[in-house]
Amino acid sequence: MRRVSRASTQESRRREAAQARHVITTLSSNFYHCPRVQSLVLLSAMSEHLPYEIISEILAPLLKVSDDLFANNEAVSVFANYRRQSTSPYLVVCKKWLHAATPLLYNVVVLRSKAQANALAATLEAHTGLGHHVRKLRVEGGYGGAMLTVLRHSPNVTDLFISLEIYGATTTGICKGLPLINPKRLILHEGKAFRTTKSVDEMIQAVCNAITDSWDRLTSLVFPYAREADCDGRPVRFLKAVEQARRLRSLAVLRDRALDWTYPLIKNCPLETVRVLEYQYWGQPPPEPPRDPELVRLMENYNKLHPRRATGFSFEAFLALNARPRVAVDSTPVDPDLQPMKNARQDVQDKIWSCIFEFALQLPERHWTESHGYFRVSDAWHHERDLLRVCKMFFRLSKRFFFKHLSLQSSKADVDKLMRMLATPSFVSQTRVETITVYPHQAQKFTWPIAETLFNTVGSSLRICDLWVSPRRSHENILPLLTKLPNLSRLRWRGAVRFEAVDKARAVGLPKLEVLSITDNAHQSLVDAFAVARLPLLRSLYLEVPGIEYGSLLSMRGSLLTTLHLPLEVIDQLWLRQSQDRLSALCPSLRYLTVMWPSYQLRHPNEIPTIPFPKNAFLAPEHRADVPRAQRHGRTTATAASMSIRPQNTFRFLWKVTLLPFRLPPKGKDKGWGQYLLKFDCSEMPALTELNISPLQWPTTEHEIKQSLYVRAADRLLDKRVHIAGHQNIRWKRRL
Structure with missing residues (x-):
């Protein structure tokens, strides 16, 4: 009887396992091949029968941030990517998904603005258990007193990324909070320029004190400095603190030549591996191997533990490939009379x-x-x-x-x-x-x-x-x-x-x-x-x-056109004529319009050319003749405000407008273009959803975002459901 019951139990377990595998297969295939909304609705219904462990395994690839991405030390943050899709929709599918995804979401935390730090601090303070899920923390600024709350509620941080590219924000919170955590790996980052403010100096001193006094588990350091004399001697300050603690086991430097002065300062630490993040030869042959045999051994140890993946061409891989013994080639002669399909007609x-x-x-x-x-x-x-x-x-x-x-x-x-x-x-x-x-x-x-x-x-x-x-x-x-x-x-x-x-x-x-x-x-x-x-x-x-x-040509063929490319001066000339010759009347079915600026040869590299603005009505509101003068120049009166101004002709179907100036003025000299976009009027284009400006590069730091007129213009047009897209068709996205 026991054998029968045991056999039936095993059979039922096998059926449940087979059913679970079938559900997972169906779940994955529907998720990756169905439209996003339909997939989430389908998964919400199917996930009621799945345990949390399986749901967590399904969501892990979607919410995971790779270590290479988290520890990336490039000057421009890899997280300043406006094409990245938000992962928040996965959390609102159902409560089961929310509970399974929360530990995955908080495993890696990236803070890129003060508003994000404030929001995270409020969340961790309201839900004290969430902070225990934080294992990797990337902080790309100072972010005020909120960082003290974040660090106080995140005791399990093992990897800490600190950027010293700090503008204006106080670092009091993060300086007080650093002793409250005990990371195993520290990643330092400098950004596009060395900042020498009081806040940065306080941050450097707080990190050095934490290395020597509080962080007794710190064994790994990613060091971003290429020269010993970089910026007010801060590289030496960090290394002296590391040498004083004598706990460092793994060192990663950004450039290979940094080892010439870095290793002698910390050679008394119990190092096990040394790594070079980037090899840059600048057209020269690779440098000779370090003469210190102990350093050579440490670098070889890292290469043994972490074999380099083939991600493209590298000089070392090329040399290693040539050093390998040649594989014997089959020397069997090929039949010269071999003919495929010889017996076919x-x-x-x-x-x-x-x-x-x-x-x-x-x-x-x-x-x-x-x-x-x-x-x-x-x-x-x-x-x-x-x-x-x-x-x-x-x-x-x-x-x-x-x-x-x-x-x-x-x-x-x-x-x-x-x-x-x-x-x-x-x-x-x-x-x-x-x-x-x-x-x-x-x-x-x-x-x-x-x-x-x-x-x-x-x-x-x-x-x-x-x-x-x-x-x-x-x-x-x-x-x-x-x-x-x-x-x-x-x-x-x-x-x-x-x-x-x-x-x-x-x-x-x-x-x-x-x-x-x-x-x-x-x-x-x-x-x-x-x-x-x-x-x-x-x-x-x-x-x-x-x-x-x-x-x-436009009078005869414009009524059927859906795509039109025109030079700027041609569009301006059309506006200077009678109203019946306006472009909206000539091309009423237009969906895509591209305006091309004239090219300009720079006489010297520092020359800032004058880039003209459009004078056509639907591209320049200050030139619209069918709008009262007070309203065109931003001065609204009671009479003008009460009037409902409706243009005579509109682009009813125009979906996308592309402006192609050959270049934009450099940063700090582009106020005119920023003001133009702030005044951009889309009242004659009711269906417009995208304004594309090819040379436009979006800012990448919180400091640049606050100062950018382009961002203010993009936020203003987003309220009207119009997106501004820049270089490589990247649309601006609002963020905290």
Whole structure:
């Protein structure tokens, strides 16, 4: 009877374990592959049947902060990353998730502002048990008296990161709280500049006193100083305190040459390992190994305990690779008569090899970009031409896929190659050219007659065309361009070719053209020709040539446009005309608008160029004629405040505006741009969600954030649900 009951118990346990594994598998797959909200709702329902231990294992990878990230000693904090997603949604899924995630969340604490320190202090004081979960604490400032509360309620801290880049904030709290903890590892950080204020000096003295008097468990130190004379002798003060305590077992220095003066000061400590965080040779060969044999042994000990991972190229790894014995290569001769699919029919072989070549020579979408109207073939793709040289069969089957995308310079040699190919009947009949790109060359040989020959020969199959055409005579006939390219979807035109005027009665079109880019030295006659041409599918227009009249083109084609790139001066000129010619009336369906500033050559490196501001109504509120003068200049009266000002024309669908100045003034000289963004008015763009300014770099420290006008402008627009995005499309995010 006991055997039966014992067997049934084991069987029930196996069933429960199998059910738990099934739930975990389903849970993980749904979490990583479903949309975020649906996943959280699903997991909330499923987690009712899971124990806390399993939920904790699931949440650990999501809430964990790696030690490399926590201990990162770069000048700019790695946590000043506005792309990082908040982990707070995981805590509000349900109470079970909250209880399981709380120890994981408080395991590593990173404080980057005084408000964060105050919030953490209030939380730890209200819930005294939370502080016991804190194991790693990273403090990137002084943060006032709140740090005393944080340290008092965090007795189990084992790793402490202290930054001496302190601006203004008092360090009294953290100085008094340091003796209340007893870390095993101390990581010092200096930031972008050595600060020499009274608060910093108090912090240095408090750390030195804690090392000698209170921190009897401290055995590991990360030291950020490269030279002994760095900033008021503070490196020597730290090392003397460490040497006096004589407990240090592990030392990590930021630069390899710092060991020359660091090790002699602490050689009496019971060191076991020494580590160099960064090797920088600056184009010179690596330095000779340290002469002290004991130091060599300590560095070897660390390398044995922590083998270096292969994360990229390093000089040491390269030397070690060359020092390894060569692996014996199998010298068995290869059968020269070996032929895959030898017994298959020829048509079957050709079909299989054609599928392989089509896959190997295809042009991925990531090799093209529409950000500025450029349609460039990636240079890496040209290396695939070696595939054609393997054998005659490879050339016969792969050439039609390789020549599907042509890329050449407008030099005589490349143009002659193209003409010979176009004159070969077999090439024209067997090859379907879909993409052609002609880059500029000093000797412009790609003229309009050659372009006509290209259109007449392979124009019916062309889908993407990027041409730089040099003029031959005063005027050319544009009809071949409009009649020989029925399948063209993208066209980028560069070159100063002048075209004859086209009457509306004779106007033809490009029925499948979706993207048109007119740039560089394009002539006014080209714009006039496209203004009367029939372009039913045109949705994206890139007009990058200043000084050209685009009003007729926008009047005829603007109603269907969703993407538009225009120079700043063109937008300003449109505002100076009648109200019916305003851009919002010409392009009512616009969703993406990019404004390009003129380029500027700096005469000397320290020159601060004058970068003009927009004068157009919807980009500059002080120039709006339909708003009372008092309201435009920030002076509101009772009458003006009671009036409901509604613009005559608005961009109802405009979702994103991109401003492309070639650069922004340096820090401290950019007040004008900050004031401009503070006054930015989006009342004529009710659907706007993003204002993108490519050169804008967001501040990374609390001190810089408080002083930044860009941050104030971003917070102001966030109240209107409009995001400001800067370099690499990084949006500003509010934080404590």
